Amino acid sequence: MLLYDSPVSGNCYKVRLLFAQLGIEYERREVSVIDRSNRAELLGALNPALRVPTLVLDDGRSLAESNAIIFHFAEGTEYLPEDRFERAQVLQWLFFEQYSHEPFIAVARFWRIAGIDPPPAELEAKQRGGQAALRALDRHLEHHDFLVAERYTIADIGLYAYTHVAPEGGFDLEAYPAIGTWLTRVMAQPNHVGITD
Amino acid sequence: MLLYDSPVSGNCYKVRLLFAQLGIEYERREVSVIDRSNRAELLGALNPALRVPTLVLDDGRSLAESNAIIFHFAEGTEYLPEDRFERAQVLQWLFFEQYSHEPFIAVARFWRIAGIDPPPAELEAKQRGGQAALRALDRHLEHHDFLVAERYTIADIGLYAYTHVAPEGGFDLEAYPAIGTWLTRVMAQPNHVGITD
Numbered sequence: 001m002l003l004y005d006s007p008v009s010g011n012c013y014k015v016r017l018l019f020a021q022l023g024i025e026y027e028r029r030e031v032s033v034i035d036r037s038n039r040a041e042l043l044g045a046l047n048p049a050l051r052v053p054t055l056v057l058d059d060g061r062s063l064a065e066s067n068a069i070i071f072h073f074a075e076g077t078e079y080l081p082e083d084r085f086e087r088a089q090v091l092q093w094l095f096f097e098q099y100s101h102e103p104f105i106a107v108a109r110f111w112r113i114a115g116i117d118p119p120p121a122e123l124e125a126k127q128r129g130g131q132a133a134l135r136a137l138d139r140h141l142e143h144h145d146f147l148v149a150e151r152y153t154i155a156d157i158g159l160y161a162y163t164h165v166a167p168e169g170g171f172d173l174e175a176y177p178a179i180g181t182w183l184t185r186v187m188a189q190p191n192h193v194g195i196t197d
Numbered sequence: 198m199l200l201y202d203s204p205v206s207g208n209c210y211k212v213r214l215l216f217a218q219l220g221i222e223y224e225r226r227e228v229s230v231i232d233r234s235n236r237a238e239l240l241g242a243l244n245p246a247l248r249v250p251t252l253v254l255d256d257g258r259s260l261a262e263s264n265a266i267i268f269h270f271a272e273g274t275e276y277l278p279e280d281r282f283e284r285a286q287v288l289q290w291l292f293f294e295q296y297s298h299e300p301f302i303a304v305a306r307f308w309r310i311a312g313i314d315p316p317p318a319e320l321e322a323k324q325r326g327g328q329a330a331l332r333a334l335d336r337h338l339e340h341h342d343f344l345v346a347e348r349y350t351i352a353d354i355g356l357y358a359y360t361h362v363a364p365e366g367g368f369d370l371e372a373y374p375a376i377g378t379w380l381t382r383v384m385a386q387p388n389h390v391g392i393t394d
Contacts, residue, residue, distance in 0.1 A: 048333035049297050063285055065292035072285035088260055088269035091288075095262035099295045100246050136245035 001026040004054040006033045010106055010161035011066035012053040013195045017157055018070045020193040034114055067094040067158055074154045081149045089148045093155040104129035106162045109169030134176050141178035152189050160186045198223040201251040203230045207303055207358035208263035209250040210392045214354055215267045217390040264291040264355055271351045278346045286345045290352040301326035303359045306366030331373050338375035349386050357383045
């Protein structure tokens with residue numbers, strides 16, 4: 001399989017982390033997240049959103065959206081519960097991540113990495129939204145070792161990806177102790193790889 | 198079951214539409230989308246994101262995120278394909294909706310409904326993002342009757358919810374003819390209900 005990938009992207013990292021833990025082999029092709037001028041040419045036929053990660057299967061079919069990709073490959077493995085309600089809870093966290101977490105924390109981090117200096121009001125809105133997401137996550141983790149079913153699943157992979165690099169976006173994780181211990185639990189899972197590995 | 202609901206919310210409407218088509222009975226409790234001061238009290242124990250829709254099952258467990266709810270209830274029905282790759286494609290469109298479509302089209306519509314008058318640059322950013330999402334949707338529907346598997350699924354429900362009211366957010370759908378005919382196909386499905394029904 002071929003993964004259109006960016007080393008710095010937490011969304012791409014979710015796929016790389018699950019694939020490492022499942023022992024899935026694949027090729028990586030790096031796509032710039034700064035210069036997007038060739039996106040339509042590169043991804044137009046594969047992903048309507050023109051984003052990475054985009055995965056091309058061996059039979060030529062393509063799949064996009066990080067959380068859809070990890071859900072697909074986790075089905076039937078230990079990384080996705082068999083119980084129907086628990087699977088729905090996994091999806092709840094993954095949709096929370098894409099709507100209430102990623103647009104704040106990942107974007108604030110991207111601005112710093114790309115050297116973009118937005119108006120203070122926009123920076124402040126990203127901080128406010130990101131803090132709200134981290135508070136919600138921390139509150140849940142005060143009473144749970146993992147996000148769903150008390151075991152490591154793709155919900156943890158999905159939320160770990162941008163949470164563990166949130167300090168690169170200016171978010172201080174010391175205010176969220178339950179997140180801190182959860183991060184160490186995620187990192188201790190067999191075959192864990194880092195975002196820069 | 199009890200649905201914490203807002204009549205104007207397209208996210209809530211997704212759940213109401215699927216439940217109508219599945220013949221599922223439930224109660225609705227209206228939550229204001231303008232005055233959010235009681236959200237923590239009302240939803241704090243049920244949904245970390247404090248948003249509607251939030252669903253409380255008969256056994257007291259709760260489930261949130263519109264697309265997680267409709268995925269859960271569609272499993273095993275005609276509204277979600279059995280084929281594993283097609284289910285992943287459904288999820289791809291639902292994540293596309295929450296990341297690349299709803300934050301632009303639904304928010305622009307909400308501002309109008311709530312009488313909020315944001316800075317022109319913000320309005321323009323919403324228009325630009327919404328048009329990009331509609332272009333991606335239209336391009337796909339030029340070659341397909343429905344979003345996935347050439348039949349009506351929850352991917353169509355998920356994208357229909359805010360697309361059909363996009364004009365209320367200032368988006369002109371006449372520029373997207375393939376979307377127009379797809380909307381009529383969705384409306385023609387058995388047991389369809391409108392957002393105000």
